[in-house]
Amino acid sequence: MPDERIPFATHADHTVLGADEIVLNMGPQHPSTHGVLRVKLRLDGEKVIGSECVIGYLHRGVEKIAEHRSYQQFAPYVDRMDYVAAVSNGLGYCEAVEKLLGAEAPPRARVIRTILTELQRIASHLFWLGTHALDIGALTPLFYCLREREEILKIFEKFCGARLTTHAFRIGGLQYEAYDELEKDVERFCTPFDKRVDEYESLLTENRIWVGRTKGIGILTAKEAIDYGASGPVLRASGVKWDIRKAMPYAAYDQYKFEIPTGKNGDTYDRYIVRMEEMRQSRLICLQAIENIPAGPIMGKVGKVLKPPPGEVYHAIEAPKGELGYYIISDGTTQPYRVRIRPPSLINLEAFDKMIRGHLVADVVAIIGTLDIVLGEVDR
């Protein structure tokens, strides 16, 4: 029996056939490790009996950079962490600094922030769905997903000029007024979108091969998920009804009605179902929000030079991938003393070893995909 706690035991384990186990190195250059993740697998035949994720190939020292930039200057950097969901990153950072300042964004800014963040959640989940399906061998959903994601990116482009790393929000509110047709564009995207989600589901949900590849793969029970500190869809698929948008509302989420979808078994299939449902809920939030965008200023009173009082603050939001937290310590100067980021991808990736044990090599790509990691965020 290999030691459960040590992924790479130093003594030779006796495997089932008495054959030597082999160590297979996947990545950092591999088509389905979503960037530069490197996974060392201990294999008994095709069965995985242990694994170790080697990270850091995309480390850019984001947290250290923060200590040498003013609060506003650092804001664009956070977009480069989870580059698939840059708007959410920006929202978390801006709100954390606002909390530190004791300021608040005006209602209009908060509603617009909510709309864009939910669109970003849809975009992120779409990208996840496409690549996850591609890893499992379904080529076509990727293009359908990218088609819809494109429309969201176009809205971002109209809003702030950038598509991927948007830097859409400013500390204290928004820099620019939203363009005139924002509501119309969002409505045009959201109204038919539930049909589109049905379309993706018709390709996958009841497909025997898809179910065979995902059901019972990478099970994480509710207790394990909590113990690992997992968050977001990974946690909710295990049956834990925890969503920061409901539990500690930020932006304008307390004004809208939406459900928190949860799974039962905590396997790859449940995580898929949960994310599909989340896209539908995000659509509902957007539709509710555009009905009534309050008029008023878009920028709160924060001043040109930000000098928060000495102190510390932790602010977390529900990013598409889970709990994205910023822990900022201020020493009263214009630059933060320390910024610590809690990236959901990294914490969720911790559970990888637990999930993969006992499965086959082909399931590695399925489980990496289902965790929805972005290496820019894992390595920072």
Place this chain on the structure above:
Amino acid sequence: MLDQIVFYFFAALAVVSAILVVTRRNVVQSAIFLITALLATAGIFLQLHAEFLFIVQVILYAGGIMVLFVFVIMLINMDVSLHQLQFNRQWWLGLLLALVVGAELTIAIAIGRSHTAFGEPAPASALEPSTQLVGKVLFNEYMLPFEIASILLLVAMIGAVVMAKKKI
């Protein structure tokens, strides 16, 4: 004339590859030459208008068994066999015995030729298609041996599964 050229071509191919099978150091290359030898034999069958035998030789030996051979060879450690001694000290004895057997066969054929008459080869067009012929003979005259052989194979298959599998 053409017949003979084709025959000698296949025969030479078979013999040369058979020799290479045992003299090559690299197991994979040996396997390739074994395939060549089997295919050359199949070619001779084809020349004799035994199409069914030809295709059975190709499908079963070259296609089926040799794939499994190569499959297994690829899984074993090649370095060991590459550095092993290929012939032991009795090789000359083996060669001698082979020569003796060859001489015996030559003499037997040389003497026997005058005593046994080979019938005239039937024209190809008069032959019944060999597939039907084989089928008829197997299922009429040799029904019992055929069935016994099948059962033997079945038993061997089940036995192999039982022995290889820990838990059924």
Place this chain on the structure above:
Amino acid sequence: MLMNLIHFVISIWVPLVCALIIVAVLPLVAGYIVLMERKVMADMQARLGPMRVGPHGLLQPIADALKLLIKEDIIPDEADKMIFWFAPLISVTAAMLAMSALAIGPWFQIADLNVGLLFIVGISALGIFGIVLGGWSSNSHYSLLGALRSAAQLVSYETAAGMAIVGGLLLAGTLSTREIIQAQNDYGTWFAFAAPVGFFVYIVASIAETNRAPFDLPEAESELVAGYMTEYSGFRWALYFLAEYTNMVVVASIATTLFLGGWLRPFAGTPAFNFLDGLPSVLMLGVGGYCFYRAPKQPVKVQKLFMVAVGLLMILAAIILAVPLIPAVGTMLPGLKPGLHGAFWFLLKVGLYIYLFMWLRFTFPRYRFDQLMRLGWQFLIPLSIVNVMGIGVALVLHRHWGWSHWTAFPLTTVLTLLVAGLLGWESEKKDKEHVFVGDA
């Protein structure tokens, strides 16, 4: 004397010309199948696909072939050079050799062997050596794993495909491709309708045999990079690709010959459907008309001209296909119509079968290896054996007990389907037991 000469010319030169045509045209055909695949994929994925080289990308295959020809041929240092060098050749040779027994229309056949179908199956199976040896000689883990998977997969699924073919052969009572098609004419129905279960098994097994999705594990990109082809580049890589697509044509041709009536027109035996003889010309006219319709919308003048040329070519084909329908020509050259129209129908059916392959590829996710093996051994092989028995029973009922084959075959098919349902249910149950729980 003259008759002898004619006979000699026919027996030597016709096969030779056919062989030359196959060797010369097949790479081109394979290239255009690739283009078709990319276009079909693009269509299903809401894209345009190749559009740059030639109008609608029609010259893309030629550009690709040129690029692959002049690309550097990289041989890894640690590779077994000789085997690495000739492994792709084995695959291509086997695939092309298998074409030699195919009958594309009553005129176009290199050799009508009396073991025809077995020959095709057996020879095309030899192509696996190219894959296995190529994977082994590359001296890379991904290649070796791909080769091993390929060998295991081929051996497993060839059994199922073979048993499915046996079902069809029982109905035909011969191995010669020509006579199999003739037998379907005599039967009045394609064997796909007499033995639908066998046809289904053959479809699944033939996809697995040609390593196509959802059974493309030997070259699964997300797992093994490119499988046995990982270390290959340039034209040697192209040879593997050629072999793969030739194999697709081969299995599609087997299915067409054995299950879809070969070169026979739909309802070939029913005079009421004789108007279908006009269908080839009408189809060609349709394609030509579409080309003319699209021609003014091309951006460049050259492309406009090219489009018109393609349209004219299609119309020419339509006229050629229509010529044998003229009664006077029909009586003068009775062989013309079956020759031309036979080839047309055969190629059309092969094309549709390949289209089915593509459709499945872009719709389904990929099987896992253990699931693939379980499907092969626990479902397809038992099902194909039951299918053979069912056909045997139906044949006895039909031939010896005088049942009409409209009752005998549906009855046994329903019985076989029942067994299939039972097998599926059983393996579903086993699936549930086999679910891995994350323990080690």
